[in-house]
Amino acid sequence: MIRIGSRGSQLALWQANHIAEALRMLGHEVSIEIIRTTGDRMQNIAFASVGAKGMFTREIEDALLAETIDLAVHSLKDLPTELGEAFTLAAIPKRADPRDVLVSERYAGFDALPVGAVVGTSSLRRQAQLRARRSDLEYIEFRGNVDTRLAKLTQGKADAIVLAASGLDRLQKTAAIRERFAPEVLCPAPGQGALAIECRALDGAMHAMLQPLEDHDTRMAITAERRCLSALGGGCLVPIGAYCHRDGDDLSMRAVVASADGRQIICAERRGADPEMLGEQLAQQLLEQGAAAILGLEEKRA
Numbered sequence: 001m002i003r004i005g006s007r008g009s010q011l012a013l014w015q016a017n018h019i020a021e022a023l024r025m026l027g028h029e030v031s032i033e034i035i036r037t038t039g040d041r042m043q044n045i046a047f048a049s050v051g052a053k054g055m056f057t058r059e060i061e062d063a064l065l066a067e068t069i070d071l072a073v074h075s076l077k078d079l080p081t082e083l084g085e086a087f088t089l090a091a092i093p094k095r096a097d098p099r100d101v102l103v104s105e106r107y108a109g110f111d112a113l114p115v116g117a118v119v120g121t122s123s124l125r126r127q128a129q130l131r132a133r134r135s136d137l138e139y140i141e142f143r144g145n146v147d148t149r150l151a152k153l154t155q156g157k158a159d160a161i162v163l164a165a166s167g168l169d170r171l172q173k174t175a176a177i178r179e180r181f182a183p184e185v186l187c188p189a190p191g192q193g194a195l196a197i198e199c200r201a202l203d204g205a206m207h208a209m210l211q212p213l214e215d216h217d218t219r220m221a222i223t224a225e226r227r228c229l230s231a232l233g234g235g236c237l238v239p240i241g242a243y244c245h246r247d248g249d250d251l252s253m254r255a256v257v258a259s260a261d262g263r264q265i266i267c268a269e270r271r272g273a274d275p276e277m278l279g280e281q282l283a284q285q286l287l288e289q290g291a292a293a294i295l296g297l298e299e300k301r302a
Helices: 010-025 058-065 124-133 146-154 165-171 204-213 216-231 275-295 297-301
Strands: 002-006 030-034 071-075 087-091 100-103 118-120 138-140 160-164 177-180 195-200 240-247 250-258 265-272
Touching (some): 002 010, 010 165, 058 071, 100 165, 118 146
Antiparallel strands (some): 071 195, 100 160, 250 265
C-alpha cells in the first residue's frame, strides 16, 4: 500500500487522486492521508505578514520523516527552492497550463475593466506585473481555496480575480475565465502548473515506482525556473516570474522581477540547453539589469 500525503483542499485532493489513479494503473494499491498545513490554518492572514516558506509543505514533510506516508503530492510552485537533505523530488509529471487567468462575471477581460475596478489576488507577483500595466485599478489581498475565491467574486467583493489556469482546468471551473494571460503579459510563478511528487531521499523502492510518472521536458523546464528563482534569492513572497519551455533542441526562458508597486519591472529572455546554467545565467542577467536593487540584494551585501 502506497500512502499519499495531501492537503485537504478540493484542488489538492484532485491532484493527489490524479497521482493515485496513475499509480493504480501501474498495479499499485494506494491510499490518501489528509494533512492540515500551516497555510491551511492561516487562510485569513496575508502571506506577506507571516512569511510563506514551507507553510504549505512543512507538516507533510514531517509525516514523510515519521514514515506515516510514503510520498507527497504538491503544487510545485508551493515548494521551497531548496529541499531538506532527507527529501527528493522523485517525479514531476507533465505540466498543465502554466498561465494565470482573469476570472470575472461582469467584464470581458483585463483591458475591459473600468478605472477603479477591484482585482483580487494574494500574489505579489501578479499584483506587481498587473500594476505595471494598469495602475488605475485597485488590487486587494484575496486568500482562500479556489471555491472560496470564486464565492467571494460572486458576492461582489471584487470585480475580477486572478488565479492559476491549471487549478481551474483541473476542477473544471472554467466558465468565468475571461482571459488567459500570455507569459509575455503576466509571467507565471516558477513551477506553476506542475505537480511535484516528493518522497524520502533514501527510499529507493518508492523512487523507482514513481519513475513512470516522470516527464523529462517538464523536469528540465522546472529545473531552470527554480534555479533562476534560487539565484535571485526569491521565494513565493517576492514578485518574481519565470517560465521555461522546450523550443526545438533548446530551452527558451523568460523571467521578470518587479517592484511591489509595479513602477519598476525588469524582463529578460534567454535560450540554452542546460537548465541549471540557463536559470543561473538568466538570473545574473536580471541582476545586472537592476533586479538587485528591486530585490534589496545590494542593501544586504552592503
